[in-house]
Amino acid sequence: MDVKEIKEQFPILQQEVNGSPLVYLDSAATSQKPNKVIEAVEDYYRRYNSNVHRGVHTLGSLATDGYEGAREKVRSFIHAPRAREIIFTRGTTTAINTVAYSYGRSVLQEGDEIVLTPMEHHSNIIPWQQAAKATGASLKYMPMHEDGTLSLEDARRTITSKTKIVAVTHVSNVLGTINPIKEITQIAHEHDAVTVVDGAQSVPxxxxxVQDLDCDFFAFSGHKMGGPTGIGVLYGKKRLLEKMEPVEFGGEMIDFVDLYDSTWKDIPWKFEGGTPIIAGAIGLGAAIDFLEDIGMENVEAHEAELAQYAMKRLKEIDGIHIYGPETRAALVTFNVDELHPHDAATALDIEGIAVRAGHHCAQPLMKWLNVVATARASFYIYNSKEDVDALTEGLIKTKEYFGDVFA
Incomplete structure (x- = not known):
């Protein structure tokens, strides 16, 4: 990977912030967009903006081809068996809510259990809390090791004959933990439970x-992988999706409407009510093309090296506490002694370095870590070791500044 060449394709990164070159280390929250994606969305609006599916004119046909072509690109990217198993949503949150509402509330009953982990994003906790309240089911959490990892032994103890749904993140957005989804799915299936995987931090x-993982549902967002905001994906196994009822009703998702009853289209369209996210889907398709050109094996290798380098550099600074396992995805979450992470992030921003600070939509995990909040530096294809060096130098300056303030 030529990181310099890749970075040049992201126009937003070619600027200064507070008089310093922008060092963007917040891709776990949202990634930046390459020219290829920006141009694809602009081309749709400039050249063939139209609604999809029902129009027979030329622009409508072009828009439909772009929209459904993006669905096929997603199918290929995550190795789903059928394009019909790919549902476009507003993002990971909407995708998980769709499963929790449509599937969860239809199968759960009193005495059933939903198994989660303490490292879940709020989007993979709250929908299940609501499903449990509506059905009388209960929530059950797998324990975590001290380093923020899960063990299969604990998974086997937690998942039982009462378990109907196992909802787990593929990669923690705070710890960088990469969970053994394939093995957890096998355990869940031994008890006839289904798995719902939050893939927001893994797919990019x-x-x-998804066929190798054998998960039943898989959700992710376009904006974390170079695509536009407002577009996401729910993959679900055909036999499950066909049994589920839609959660939004109106145009596009209907087959036939009478005065007193209606019927629905087949999957995936019965879950895509209203005018769909056409430009977003086309932009997501362009983002997939961009990543495929780089090669996901190259992306993974580059980021693994970057994460290890970041861990090494930050450990050189006294008073930095790093959370999560040694082997991790491309992010480092940390705190600085006696300094609130918001203050650390503000000081870094003065140097043009963008990191995230707060609870990262993972308040139960913050409680488990026994902290109020953390700072997080997250990396992507346009980041380099020089960016990590800038972060390290920025943290040293931050410690020196606040050391003088509190002296």
Whole structure:
């Protein structure tokens, strides 16, 4: 990977912030967009903006081809068996809510259990809390090791004959933990439970094969992988999706409407009510093309090296506490002694370095870590070791500044 050449394709990164070159280390929250994606969205609006599916005119046909072509690109990217198993949503949150509402509330009943982990993003906790309240089911959490990893032994103890749904993140957005989804799915299936995987932090950074994982549902967002905001994906196994009822009703998702009853289209369209996210899907397709040109194996190798380098550099600074396992995805979450992470992030921003600070939509995990909040530096294809060096130097300056303030 030629990181310099890749970075040049992201126009937003060619600027200064507070008089310093921008060092963007917040891709776990949202990634930046390459020219290829920006141009694809602009081309749709400039050249063939139209609604999809029902129009027979030329622009409508072009828009439909672009929209459904993006669905096929997603199918290929995550190795799903059928394009019909790919549902476009507003993002990971909407995708998980769709499963929790449509599937979860239809199968759960009193005495059933939903198994989660303490490292889940709020988007993979709250929908299941609501499903449990609506059905009388209960939530059950797998324990975590001290380094923030899961063990298969604990998974076997937690998942039982009462378990109906196992909802787990593929990669933690705080710890960088890469969970053994394939093995957890096998355990869940031994008890006839289904798995719902939050792939928001995995799909942008590694090769994902949903058939190899054998997960039942898999959700991710376009904006974390170079695509536009407002577009996401729910993959689901055909036999499950066909049994599920839609969660939004209106145009596009209907087959026939009478005065007193209606019928739905087949999957995936019965879950895509209203005018769909056409430009977003086309932009996501362009983002997939961009990543495929680089090669996901190259993305994964580059980021693994960058994460290890970042861990090494930050450990050189006294008073830096790093959370999560040694082997991790491309992010480092940390705190600085006696300094609130918001203050650390503000000081870094003065140097043009963008990191995230707060609870990262993972308050139960913050409680587990016994902290109020953390700072997080997250990396992507346009980041280099020089960016890590800038972060390290920025943290040293931050410690010196606040050391003088509090002296």
């Amino acid at each position: 950074h590694m090769r994902v094969d």
